[in-house]
Structure formats: structure tokens, C-alpha cells
Amino acid sequence: MENKIIARTLRFLSSLLELHNENPFKVRSVANAAFKIDKLPYPIDTKSLLELEQIEGLGKSIAAKVDEFIKTNAIEELTELLNKTPEGIIEMMQIKGIGPKKILTIWKDLGIDTVGELYYACNENRLIEAKGFGLKTQEEIKKNIEFSIASNGRFLYAKIELLAEELLINLKKELKTEEIHFTGQYRRKCEIIDELDFLIIGENNDLLSEKINLLELEKIDSSNHKVQCKTESGLKIGFSFCSKEDFGKELILKTGNDLHVENLLNLLEGHDLKNKSEEQIYELAGLEFIVPELREGTNEIELAKSKKLPELIQxxxxxxxxxxxxxxxxxxxxxxxxxxxxxxxxxxxxxxxxxxxxxxxxxxxxxxxxxxxxxxxxxxxxxxxxxxxxxxxxxxxxxxxxxxxxxxxxxxxxxxxxxxxxxxxxxxxxxxxxxxxxxxxxxxxxxxxxxxxxxxxxxxxxxxxxxxxxxxxxxxxxxxxxxxxxxxxxxxxxxxxxxxxxxxxxxxxxxxxxxxxxxxxxxxxxxxxxxxxxxxxxxxxxxxxxxxxxxxxxxxxxxxxx
CATH class of the missing domain: 3.20.20.140 (Metal-dependent hydrolases)
Known part of the structure; x- marks a missing residue:
């Protein structure tokens, strides 16, 4: 077992002890021991309990915990503390910039015990009146939670809108073309975006790769028909390519969800879709034009067939x-x-x-x-x-x-x-x-x-x-x-x-x-x-x-x- 793992576990134990108002001297002792172990030039997982007790900064009590952890991969006191701590509070402790004292205030004084509740509290300015908090601290916590959420690769539409629109403008400028369009979830205005998708008229070429680097995107995968990248924050970006004559068809195929596309194609069987715009393709299917937001495979095809699509609010x-x-x-x-x-x-x-x-x-x-x-x-x-x-x-x-x-x-x-x-x-x-x-x-x-x-x-x-x-x-x-x-x-x-x-x-x-x-x-x-x-x-x-x-x-x- 690496020293770093042992040190990390002791740091966590120290934080939980502080969270549960344990003796400050004990909290500091465990934290200091974690620091010492992390800096040792030799592994300690082969040391006996007696040898562990001789290491400066450990002492008998902490040495016993380290010995227990090396042998069983657990510390009884840590397990007991974990059982007394809500899962959401444990998750909160992983967020940068929120120490045990602040978490204790959030938990006990504000009655917040999940990261979701904390994020909402930041959004509603409920932290600024709490002891030890202010507007600046609240905004920093909110930013760190957003970063934590983003690390899962899923984003709120509102959080990527500015990035998406600026990226489209920059792509058109760098590639010297207007033939770049949003597709997928973003074009459908979905509330959660897993990937930001673009359709480009033309072929994948070296110029795009060069511009992707200029736009600070990391390339993940590439083929003749699609290039996948991601931003520094973890948002996936997909670039698809098609010929000008197939543009209308591809825009429809890559915008609607699977069910919408399947239902539409069933109505278009036998039709030549080359050189047809989106509007013309829906007309060929005997439908009113269906705006991207509605292409979710619910009842939009039936409504469009009977000319009963609503005039959507603006x-x-x-x-x-x-x-x-x-x-x-x-x-x-x-x-x-x-x-x-x-x-x-x-x-x-x-x-x-x-x-x-x-x-x-x-x-x-x-x-x-x-x-x-x-x-x-x-x-x-x-x-x-x-x-x-x-x-x-x-x-x-x-x-x-x-x-x-x-x-x-x-x-x-x-x-x-x-x-x-x-x-x-x-x-x-x-x-x-x-x-x-x-x-x-x-x-x-x-x-x-x-x-x-x-x-x-x-x-x-x-x-x-x-x-x-x-x-x-x-x-x-x-x-x-x-x-x-x-x-x-x-x-x-x-x-x-x-x-x-x-x-x-x-x-x-x-x-x-x-x-x-x-x-x-x-x-x-x-x-x-x-x-x-x-x-x-x-x-x-x-x-x-x-x-x-x-x-x-x-x-x-x-x-x-x-």
C-alpha cells in the first residue's frame, strides 16, 4: 500500500473528526501524521506496529490506526464517523474550497446535506448571511460545484450556450465558410447536453485539424465522416461532414432524436432526398415543418400530419x-x-x-x-x-x-x-x-x-x-x-x-x-x-x-x- 493512500486516508479522517467537533488537538495530530507519512522517503506498509510507533509524528494511537489500515484496508473509527455522516456531506467534502468548518455550518446551521441543495442555496443567496460566508465565498463555492458537475461530462444548456455560439462564430471565421450548423441536442434546445454537435458541408481535412488546435480543442477520435473533440472543461464536441446535395437530409438525420428520425424515414420511403432542404423534406413526407425543439419522437409527427402543430411561444x-x-x-x-x-x-x-x-x-x-x-x-x-x-x-x-x-x-x-x-x-x-x-x-x-x-x-x-x-x-x-x-x-x-x-x-x-x-x-x-x-x-x-x-x-x- 502506497504512503500516499495512507496519508490521504488520515487526512480524510482528520476532516471528519473536525466535522464532528472532536478534540482540536486530536484533529491536528492526525492531520500532521498524514503530512509526515506523505513526505517519508520509504514505504511504511512493511513496518511492524512497533516500528510505526517510532516514526516521528505518529505516536502509539495513530500508529495503531495506520497498522489497522495496512492490515484490513479500514480504520474502525473512520467507519464509525462515516456511518454518522450523510452521504451528501461526504460528497461535499470532495469539493475544492469548502473545509470542515464551513461544511459544519452548512450542515448544522443551514440544514443542507447534499451538494445539489448547496448549489441551489448558492443560487438563491442563502449562504451569504451564514457565519464565515459572504458573497465572494458563495460565488467561489458555486463555481467549484459547477466544475465538479462538469467533470461528469454533462452540462446544462444555459451553461454552454455562450461557448457554443462563440465556437460557431470562430469556426465560420477560421474555416472561411457559413456552411456550419448546430445539430443534435443543442439544436433541439435540450435542457442537458452530453455532446455539442456540428454539421459541416465538405470533407474532413487537415485544415479543420489545424483550426481545432487553434481553438484549443483536444481531438479524441477522427474518421472521414466525424471528428470528436473535447474542451478543457470536458464538453464533448462532434463534427460531422456531408456533401452539399445531402445537407438537408443530414441536417434532419443529425438533429432529431432516434425515434423522430425513424418515424420520419418511414414516411419518406422511396423518395429521393438529394438537393432537398429540411422544409422540402417534411413537405415530401406530407407534414408541416417541425421545428428542431419538437423533434423528440413524442406526438409531433401526428400533429404535423393533421396540420395541428401549435404556434410556439416566443x-x-x-x-x-x-x-x-x-x-x-x-x-x-x-x-x-x-x-x-x-x-x-x-x-x-x-x-x-x-x-x-x-x-x-x-x-x-x-x-x-x-x-x-x-x-x-x-x-x-x-x-x-x-x-x-x-x-x-x-x-x-x-x-x-x-x-x-x-x-x-x-x-x-x-x-x-x-x-x-x-x-x-x-x-x-x-x-x-x-x-x-x-x-x-x-x-x-x-x-x-x-x-x-x-x-x-x-x-x-x-x-x-x-x-x-x-x-x-x-x-x-x-x-x-x-x-x-x-x-x-x-x-x-x-x-x-x-x-x-x-x-x-x-x-x-x-x-x-x-x-x-x-x-x-x-x-x-x-x-x-x-x-x-x-x-x-x-x-x-x-x-x-x-x-x-x-x-x-x-x-x-x-x-x-x-
């Missing part, structure tokens, strides 16, 4: 931004700053504030007195900013029994209520569904927020019976959120069509905690397009007058509910 269709946070709870910018950004920069008609409710103590949730104070500020701002309007909203925690935070009297003071689960996420499908159903049936619930609580690439959502939840929203006139934060994109696009078929409105909400967070509505719109959403089915594509009527109708629901 980012420019959005008239307002709902579900946002300010310095009243865990946001970075004030309520006025958030509203002014939406009014002046985004040219929107309205803004909905949804700071956290009182049970979200970790996010500086609003008690009843602070709710009243915020409403007074909103009244003053509405006079100042008219005709732009700030709606009084709240993100009310769905408690474990499915009830909402606050009394009916307080809930009735809001223009709208976003009901969301934030705590006790470890539920089976039956419990999670039952919890949501009770919240949906509450007459004060306007919008069901991020229905599964998922965090893409870092935390699976709690399991729910989507059909039951969506059916309940339809029966209770509850809108469902498409949380536009690239980490969430929840409700999942695969359930949008079912919700729309039930007559439910969806709302593209940024869940913004700073002014720039409102821009995430772009990613919410992209994922809504994948789900087949039109502006007619989108709450915040409504004008101020229209949405005001919707919220007034909710007030009627409150009265009927009582």
Missing part, C-alpha cells in the same frame, strides 16, 4: 415576470430595483414579487408584520411606477401536511400565491402526491411552483404522480409553473402537452433572486417551446389587463373556498 410574447425575490427575503436586489429592471430594461408591463413565507426561516421568510410592511411599499411603488404594476405575491411553503404557510386572512391579502415545497423532500410518490394535492385544493393557491423540486444534474425531484397532480390543477383552476431557472426547468417539458390538454395555463417564472435572474425566462421559453406551449396557454404572455382579471377570478375562488 420570448418576446412575455408581458410580465412573476415569482421573484428581493432583499425582503433572500434576494440580492431591492423590490424597487427588481421592478425597475423589468419596467425599464425588459419593457414588461408588470412584475410579481414572491418572497419566501415565514416557514422558510433559512431564506429570511416574511412574518405577518413584514408582509404588511412589504404591501405598503408596493402600494407606494405602484403609485410611482404606474401604469406598470407590481403584484403582491408570496412563495408560500407547502408544509409537510400539505397546508400553506399563513392563515387564510393573510393569504387573502395577496394578489396571487405560488405554493412550493422546500423542506422535507425525502418522500415516496404517494406522500409527495398527497402533499401537493392538498396544497392544490387550497382555494388560495394560484400557481403550483416547481412541482417536483428537482435540480438538474444535482438532485432528482421527489417522485409524483404527474397525471394526478395535473388533473387536480385542472379541477381547482390552478396554474402550473415552468420554473425558468436553468437548474430546474420544472414542470418538465414532457408533461406540458398533457397539462395544456386539460386546459391548464402554464407560467414561465424566472424565480429570480437578482435583477439578471429575470433573463432566465429565455430558458423557460425555450423549454416551453419543447413542450409545445403557445402564448395562448401562457399566463405571463397575457397583458396587464388580462392577468389582472385572472387574479380577480382567484379572489372569487377564495370566497367560494370559504
Amino acid at each position: 420570448y418576446t410574447d412575455l408581458k410580465g415576470s412573476l415569482h421573484n425575490h428581493s432583499t425582503w427575503s433572500d434576494g440580492i436586489h431591492t423590490l424597487e430595483e427588481m421592478a425597475l429592471y423589468c419596467k425599464n430594461e425588459l419593457k414588461l408591463e408588470y412584475f410579481g414579487i414572491c418572497d419566501h413565507s415565514k416557514s422558510a426561516f433559512y431564506a429570511n421568510g416574511l412574518n405577518e408584520m413584514r408582509v404588511a410592511a412589504q404591501h405598503r411599499e408596493i402600494d407606494e411603488l405602484n403609485k410611482k411606477l404606474a401604469p406598470f404594476r407590481i403584484f403582491k405575491g408570496i412563495e408560500s411553503d407547502i408544509l409537510y401536511d400539505g397546508s400553506l404557510d399563513y392563515s387564510d386572512e393573510v393569504l387573502s391579502s395577496f394578489d396571487f400565491v405560488v405554493a412550493s415545497v422546500h423542506s422535507i423532500l425525502n418522500m415516496n410518490e404517494e406522500k409527495a402526491t398527497e402533499r401537493l394535492l392538498k396544497a392544490i385544493e387550497n382555494p388560495f393557491t394560484t400557481i403550483l411552483g416547481h412541482p417536483t423540486g428537482r435540480l438538474l444534474l444535482s438532485r432528482s425531484g421527489y417522485p409524483i404522480d404527474h397525471k394526478k397532480v395535473i388533473d387536480a390543477c385542472a379541477a381547482n383552476n390552478v396554474i402550473i409553473e415552468i420554473n425558468a431557472n436553468p437548474l430546474r426547468l420544472d414542470l418538465d417539458w414532457r408533461w406540458h402537452q398533457y397539462a395544456i390538454s386539460k386546459g391548464i395555463l402554464l407560467s414561465i417564472n424566472p424565480d429570480a433572486h437578482r435583477v439578471e435572474g429575470n433573463l432566465d425566462m429565455k430558458y423557460g421559453t425555450l423549454i416551453a417551446r419543447k413542450g409545445g406551449l403557445s402564448k395562448l396557454n401562457c399566463l405571463n404572455a397575457m397583458t396587464l389587463e388580462q392577468i389582472s382579471k385572472i387574479f380577480e377570478q382567484q379572489k372569487t375562488k377564495h370566497k367560494l373556498g370559504k
Whole structure:
């Protein structure tokens, strides 16, 4: 057994001892022993226990642990500590820049015990108020977690968008051609990207290899028809090649997923596809043109055949931004700053504030007195900013029994209520569904927020019976959120069509905690397009007058509910 392995194990033991508030002298002794062993010029795995005790910096107690590890590949004390430590905390300890003291604060004071929860907490500015943390530390932790996630080779669409667009521009410039196009997952605007794919008209040649080196891409594999590379961060890049006459066909073959392509080719059997554009090929198949976002092998072929494809929503269709946070709870910018950004920069008609409710103590949730104070500020701002309007909203925690935070009297003071689960996420499908159903049936619930609580690439959502939840929203006139934060994109696009078929409105909400967070509505719109959403089915594509009527109708629901 190498000294480095022994030293690494002792360092880990030292960190766990510190995490569990063991004697500081013992913690330092184990850490010092790890340092000494790592620097020894000879292997110690052949030494007897007596010889180990003679090594400077070990002593009898640590020598016994080293001897135990050499003989059994385990240390009993380490095993006991591991059994007392949540798996997510162990994973957290592997992230650069977070020592045991900070992890202890994150775990015990903030109640966070997974990397996914930590990443989300960074995203929602929940670390900055904790002892020993600040905005700079929070951003550094977030960056290191992103690096850790990226090492798995999978990336959020939003995280590679800038790189992808710049790479396309640089490729066109270096290869002196416009005949380079995105294909695959990126062109379909998938929420998670495993490989960034390009289609190039022409043949693989030495010039491309030369330019790949200039663009700082590492070549992995190469053939006549495809070159595979990767970036320094681990993102795979694929370059495919085709002739000009086959371009339309190849663009279709390399954009749609396997099921879409298979279904389309069945309709095209016997047709000559050479020198045909994408539009012409879909026409040959007897279909309306299917935009790349929809080419997922769901029901798009049937809809295109019957000329019933929806007119997909555009980012420019959005008239307002709902579900946002300010310095009243865990946001970075004030309520006025958030509203002014939406009014002046985004040219929107309205803004909905949804700071956290009182049970979200970790996010500086609003008690009843602070709710009243915020409403007074909103009244003053509405006079100042008219005709732009700030709606009084709240993100009310769905408690474990499915009830909402606050009394009916307080809930009735809001223009709208976003009901969301934030705590006790470890539920089976039956419990999670039952919890949501009770919240949906509450007459004060306007919008069901991020229905599964998922965090893409870092935390699976709690399991729910989507059909039951969506059916309940339809029966209770509850809108469902498409949380536009690239980490969430929840409700999942695969359930949008079912919700729309039930007559439910969806709302593209940024869940913004700073002014720039409102821009995430772009990613919410992209994922809504994948789900087949039109502006007619989108709450915040409504004008101020229209949405005001919707919220007034909710007030009627409150009265009927009582």
C-alpha cells in the first residue's frame, strides 16, 4: 500500500473528526501524521506496529490506526464517523474550497446535506448571511460545484450556450465558410447536453485539424465522416461532414432524436432526398415543418400530419415576470430595483414579487408584520411606477401536511400565491402526491411552483404522480409553473402537452433572486417551446389587463373556498 493512500486516508479522517467537533488537538495530530507519512522517503506498509510507533509524528494511537489500515484496508473509527455522516456531506467534502468548518455550518446551521441543495442555496443567496460566508465565498463555492458537475461530462444548456455560439462564430471565421450548423441536442434546445454537435458541408481535412488546435480543442477520435473533440472543461464536441446535395437530409438525420428520425424515414420511403432542404423534406413526407425543439419522437409527427402543430411561444410574447425575490427575503436586489429592471430594461408591463413565507426561516421568510410592511411599499411603488404594476405575491411553503404557510386572512391579502415545497423532500410518490394535492385544493393557491423540486444534474425531484397532480390543477383552476431557472426547468417539458390538454395555463417564472435572474425566462421559453406551449396557454404572455382579471377570478375562488 502506497504512503500516499495512507496519508490521504488520515487526512480524510482528520476532516471528519473536525466535522464532528472532536478534540482540536486530536484533529491536528492526525492531520500532521498524514503530512509526515506523505513526505517519508520509504514505504511504511512493511513496518511492524512497533516500528510505526517510532516514526516521528505518529505516536502509539495513530500508529495503531495506520497498522489497522495496512492490515484490513479500514480504520474502525473512520467507519464509525462515516456511518454518522450523510452521504451528501461526504460528497461535499470532495469539493475544492469548502473545509470542515464551513461544511459544519452548512450542515448544522443551514440544514443542507447534499451538494445539489448547496448549489441551489448558492443560487438563491442563502449562504451569504451564514457565519464565515459572504458573497465572494458563495460565488467561489458555486463555481467549484459547477466544475465538479462538469467533470461528469454533462452540462446544462444555459451553461454552454455562450461557448457554443462563440465556437460557431470562430469556426465560420477560421474555416472561411457559413456552411456550419448546430445539430443534435443543442439544436433541439435540450435542457442537458452530453455532446455539442456540428454539421459541416465538405470533407474532413487537415485544415479543420489545424483550426481545432487553434481553438484549443483536444481531438479524441477522427474518421472521414466525424471528428470528436473535447474542451478543457470536458464538453464533448462532434463534427460531422456531408456533401452539399445531402445537407438537408443530414441536417434532419443529425438533429432529431432516434425515434423522430425513424418515424420520419418511414414516411419518406422511396423518395429521393438529394438537393432537398429540411422544409422540402417534411413537405415530401406530407407534414408541416417541425421545428428542431419538437423533434423528440413524442406526438409531433401526428400533429404535423393533421396540420395541428401549435404556434410556439416566443420570448418576446412575455408581458410580465412573476415569482421573484428581493432583499425582503433572500434576494440580492431591492423590490424597487427588481421592478425597475423589468419596467425599464425588459419593457414588461408588470412584475410579481414572491418572497419566501415565514416557514422558510433559512431564506429570511416574511412574518405577518413584514408582509404588511412589504404591501405598503408596493402600494407606494405602484403609485410611482404606474401604469406598470407590481403584484403582491408570496412563495408560500407547502408544509409537510400539505397546508400553506399563513392563515387564510393573510393569504387573502395577496394578489396571487405560488405554493412550493422546500423542506422535507425525502418522500415516496404517494406522500409527495398527497402533499401537493392538498396544497392544490387550497382555494388560495394560484400557481403550483416547481412541482417536483428537482435540480438538474444535482438532485432528482421527489417522485409524483404527474397525471394526478395535473388533473387536480385542472379541477381547482390552478396554474402550473415552468420554473425558468436553468437548474430546474420544472414542470418538465414532457408533461406540458398533457397539462395544456386539460386546459391548464402554464407560467414561465424566472424565480429570480437578482435583477439578471429575470433573463432566465429565455430558458423557460425555450423549454416551453419543447413542450409545445403557445402564448395562448401562457399566463405571463397575457397583458396587464388580462392577468389582472385572472387574479380577480382567484379572489372569487377564495370566497367560494370559504
